[in-house]
Amino acid sequence: MGRKIQAVKGTRDLLPPDTAVWAAVERAARETFGAYGYSEIRTPILEDTELFVRSVGEGTDIVGKEMYTFTDRKGRSLSLRPESTASVARAFVQHGMHSAALPLKVYYIGPHFRYERPQKGRYRQFFQIGAELLGDAGPQSDGEVILMLVRFLSVLGFEGLVVQLNTVGDEESREAYRKGLVEYLEPHREALSPDSQRRLGSNPLRILDSKDPADHGVLQGAPRLEDFLNASSAGHFDAVCEMLDRHDVAYSIEPRLVRGLDYYTRTVFEIIAAGLGAQDAIVGGGRYDGLIEELGGQPLPGIGFAIGEDRLIEVLPERFRIEALKASLVAVAAVPPVSAAEAVALAEELRSENLPVLAELTDRSVRSALKRADRAGVKWVVLLGEQERATGTVTVRDLEQGSQETMPRGDLATYLRRSP
RNA sequence: GUGAGCGUAGCUCAAUCGGUAGAGCGCUGGAUUGUGGUUCCAGUGGUUGGGGGUUCAAGUCCCCUCGCUCACCCCA
Numbered sequence: 001m002g003r004k005i006q007a008v009k010g011t012r013d014l015l016p017p018d019t020a021v022w023a024a025v026e027r028a029a030r031e032t033f034g035a036y037g038y039s040e041i042r043t044p045i046l047e048d049t050e051l052f053v054r055s056v057g058e059g060t061d062i063v064g065k066e067m068y069t070f071t072d073r074k075g076r077s078l079s080l081r082p083e084s085t086a087s088v089a090r091a092f093v094q095h096g097m098h099s100a101a102l103p104l105k106v107y108y109i110g111p112h113f114r115y116e117r118p119q120k121g122r123y124r125q126f127f128q129i130g131a132e133l134l135g136d137a138g139p140q141s142d143g144e145v146i147l148m149l150v151r152f153l154s155v156l157g158f159e160g161l162v163v164q165l166n167t168v169g170d171e172e173s174r175e176a177y178r179k180g181l182v183e184y185l186e187p188h189r190e191a192l193s194p195d196s197q198r199r200l201g202s203n204p205l206r207i208l209d210s211k212d213p214a215d216h217g218v219l220q221g222a223p224r225l226e227d228f229l230n231a232s233s234a235g236h237f238d239a240v241c242e243m244l245d246r247h248d249v250a251y252s253i254e255p256r257l258v259r260g261l262d263y264y265t266r267t268v269f270e271i272i273a274a275g276l277g278a279q280d281a282i283v284g285g286g287r288y289d290g291l292i293e294e295l296g297g298q299p300l301p302g303i304g305f306a307i308g309e310d311r312l313i314e315v316l317p318e319r320f321r322i323e324a325l326k327a328s329l330v331a332v333a334a335v336p337p338v339s340a341a342e343a344v345a346l347a348e349e350l351r352s353e354n355l356p357v358l359a360e361l362t363d364r365s366v367r368s369a370l371k372r373a374d375r376a377g378v379k380w381v382v383l384l385g386e387q388e389r390a391t392g393t394v395t396v397r398d399l400e401q402g403s404q405e406t407m408p409r410g411d412l413a414t415y416l417r418r419s420p
Numbered sequence: 421g422u423g424a425g426c427g428u429a430g431c432u433c434a435a436u437c438g439g440u441a442g443a444g445c446g447c448u449g450g451a452u453u454g455u456g457g458u459u460c461c462a463g464u465g466g467u468u469g470g471g472g473g474u475u476c477a478a479g480u481c482c483c484c485u486c487g488c489u490c491a492c493c494c495c496a
Binding site: 114206261281311365 | 421422448449450453454455456457469487488489490492493494495
């Protein structure tokens, strides 16, 4: 006997009936995003490692120690995508999409990979539902992207979620602030946590949202990012807030919210949800005005977000989940001595009428056929027995009501379609 | 990468001081051969994660290893 092989660490099988919930969430995303003029984009799961080094940033943990990177048979360094904004930007440049009607609005749904120790809400293979708007720099774009996100979450039935909002300024403001912050923190280096000391050199802005109490003390007197914003960055942020106000979006400004990816500029945001333990961010996003150019394209702005689908489903409102799990199947069973083959034939007739049908494939007693149909969550069972066959009728049993009636076989499809 | 907790049937868990593994749920069938859910009966279920050690005897004690979970970190 060989050893049992199991799914690799940090990956998992999504099984029925749960997959119905995933499908319903994804359907809602497609519909909602479609209503804002977004189309689907599908980029490869595998990319040139250099893509992520240049976009996400060499100094980030994602690129530095969390990527699945390997060399292929020709010695090229490839990586499993840890996120998709970089891929979308790459595709945009590669296909010269700047000459299409801008802004380009695309969304994606799919697996991503990061090599981390798994814990609640964190997997090595995880799914993201994301959207990107490329080619418009105005604050209305930031606002509409957030409105779309909020609408999607409300379609799923979420209530009381608050968008955490901040600006990291444009490149000029951000660079000025980075210098100011390092200048202030350097003399306090010894008081910082070891992680923050490391970040001082690699990614100083991230020290701002450190969870370490020691860091909080040092940060008390730190310069504030908003004081370093130039007029353009400050005005942009005000306009975004104004738009969210106008549409009654619940948001809160979090001056310490910075994000771990290097490409973010100006607006950044997150949504966190209760019930997820330490990994409580279900959405993260922001503007990335320098990314397309960094990847060799024209200087074009962009903004987008990514939703952690695994986490989203973990805290999905119960009503949406229940609705998604409702089966609308009709079961067809033959009553001995009528054979199962005849039930299958009847099922095929109904499927031709576009009805979803579960046919009983094995000759078995009515008792077990009904029991099985009941467990499958079916509402209607069509019974075909000797009497029915002789008279050209069928008996339809309503498992919820416990009632049944016999009708001409020709009326069946219409009857079932009409019934809830 | 660091730390803590936990691995017994498909699932949730029992098993006294170390004495040779059990229940519920599930699944399959049956309880007047054409009627489900509740109930009752029967059947199906395990190399106790794996390996080694101590012992007359190990699910139980010791060591190693693998895995799971949570937290740090990171972020969706």
